[in-house]
Amino acid sequence: MPARLVALRLPPERFLDELDRVWSDGDAVLPLSTTAPAATLQRTLRALRPALLRRLDDAGDLVDEPLADAPPIADGTALVVATSGSTGQPKGVVLPHEVLQASTAASTARLGCEPGERWLLALPIHHVAGIQIVLRSRALGTEPDVTPPGGDDLGDSEAQHVSLVPTQLTRLLEAGVDLSRFRTVLLGGARPEPALLDAAREAGVPVVVSYGMTETAGGCVYDGRPLDGVEVDVTGDGDGRIRVRGPLLATGYRTRRGTQPLVDEDGWFVTGDHGRLRQDGTLEVFGRVDDVIVSGGINVPAPTVASALRTHPQVLDVAVAGRPDPEWGEAVVAVIVPRDPDAPPTLDELREHVRREYPASYAPRDLVVVAALPRDAMGKLPRAAVKLLAE
Structure with missing residues (x-):
């Protein structure tokens, strides 16, 4: 058989x-x-x-x-x-x-x-x-x-x-x-x-x-x-x-x-x-x-930006994705889970945090605050889901 x-x-x-x-x-x-x-x-x-x-x-x-x-x-x-x-x-x-x-x-x-x-x-x-x-x-x-x-x-x-x-x-x-x-x-x-x-x-x-x-x-x-x-x-x-x-x-x-x-x-x-x-x-x-955002002609590695944001004391979890943008081609968007839901960090605070270590092009241009990220059972983040959140 x-x-x-x-x-x-x-x-x-x-x-x-x-x-x-x-x-x-x-x-x-x-x-x-x-x-x-x-x-x-x-x-x-x-x-x-x-x-x-x-x-x-x-x-x-x-x-x-x-x-x-x-x-x-x-x-x-x-x-x-x-x-x-x-x-x-x-x-x-x-x-x-x-x-x-x-x-x-x-x-x-x-x-x-x-x-x-x-x-x-x-x-x-x-x-x-x-x-x-x-x-x-x-x-x-x-x-x-x-x-x-x-x-x-x-x-x-x-x-x-x-x-x-x-x-x-x-x-x-x-x-x-x-x-x-x-x-x-x-x-x-x-x-x-x-x-x-x-x-x-x-x-x-x-x-x-x-x-x-x-x-x-x-x-x-x-x-x-x-x-x-x-x-x-x-x-x-x-x-x-x-x-x-x-x-x-x-x-x-x-x-x-x-x-x-x-x-x-x-x-x-x-x-x-x-x-x-x-x-x-x-x-x-x-x-x-392929986890790269092309913003203003510059290749911005999303994992690097996420790593930088994760070290911010008010960030519990984070994902980074690109959103279509008429000026930049793609805009870097941070999707974060704050440690304190009642006091999330501001976009300006996160931009300044990233710029301390990386070029200004790496700093997010938009911020989305969520209660949780859609991780699967292995802790991975489906990029299609993150992109939807960013858009």
């Missing part, structure tokens, strides 16, 4: 049981969020075309819904993970078992994990980072501990390792949670601010900063150094696009006609991020290549 793609929309405990069942049948898994809106779910199903949707009904029983028009899936495929990237359009990253095994082995070796140690699952199971926690645990002969829903309460787990995103780490530090009890706090999902890393290390948190994406089966660079077997390069001279080569790369993207290749003829996957290689060989990641 040909391999099928089975979509699982289940809470973590049930998901793990069904993951084993699907894999033992020789099929592949499409993990789905249990909290995503119905429109998002349907958009993902239409784009990635699984053969079956397995979910819980209102009584808590498993239900299988056969779906029509499912393209074939290659034997040996473990996962097809939905990623929206910067466009919001679902893409299915095809990850074979051998790629996941290579990633797990390289990760546990670099972190010095010992047999019998456990990982705490505090990330969404429908992301590759969440599934990697399961695989690392099993490689050590254990099962992961699972946090309460939300991922911001680590409970009383005695696990030795945990993966977090910067938003979680920020909240846990502010809540006074003792993270020094872990042997590893693997931090990924988004580029952390230097101030956050300083605060964590001052609190004795053993942070390891991970860089990677779904296409690299999760983190493939730890603290700037590629995992064993992984090559990292930067295109062009000096700053450029980051590219990756090695056994941790996905096969490609799932389409109606099969799998669209991921790598070029030399085996390189060219990411959408830009960075540089320092003199000591470590990788420094700047952010998305």
Whole structure:
């Protein structure tokens, strides 16, 4: 019987049981969020075309819904993970078992994990980072501990390792949670601010900063150094696009006609991020290549402006985007969450704050104050949503 793609929309405990069942049948898994809106779910199903949707009904029983028009899936495929990237359009990253095994082995070796140690699952199971926690645990002969829903309460787990995103780490530090009890706090999902890393290390948190994406089966660079077997390069001279080569790369993207290749003829996957290689060989990641606002003919990197604004004492969270402007082409807009909703900073205060360190062109020309930013479960900000807020 040909391999099928089975979509699982289940809470973590049930998901793990069904993951084993699907894999033992020789099929592949499409993990789905249990909290995503119905429109998002349907958009993902239409784009990635699984053969079956397995979910819980209102009584808590498993239900299988056969779906029509499912393209074939290659034997040996473990996962097809939905990623929206910067466009919001679902893409299915095809990850074979051998790629996941290579990633797990390289990760546990670099972190010095010992047999019998456990990982705490505090990330969404429908992301590759969440599934990697399961695989690392099993490689050590254990099962992961699972946090309460939300991922911001680590409970009383005695696990030795945990993966977090910067938003979680920020909240846990502010809540006074003792993270020094872990042997590893693997931090990924988004580029952390230097101030956050300083605060964590001052609190004795053993942070390891991970860089990677779904296409690299999760983190493939730890603290700037590629995992064993992984090559990292930067295109062009000096700053450029980051590219990756090695056994941790996905096969490609799932389409109606099969799998669209991921790598070029030399085996390189060219990411959408830009960075540089320092003199000591470590990788420094700047952010998305296309996350640049062209204002008055000057390229203004949005992540740099956001980092500057985040150091303002009245700013709790911030995003930066461009808004069409008849004079400047694009205007830099700051979308902020104030620490005190009743006393947000003014635009003039924020402009002056940015100009202390960066050119005047980096200073925001407009300000939007919101109660919260639309971060996803991995702490990332969909740029389409931020742009709508800015406009």
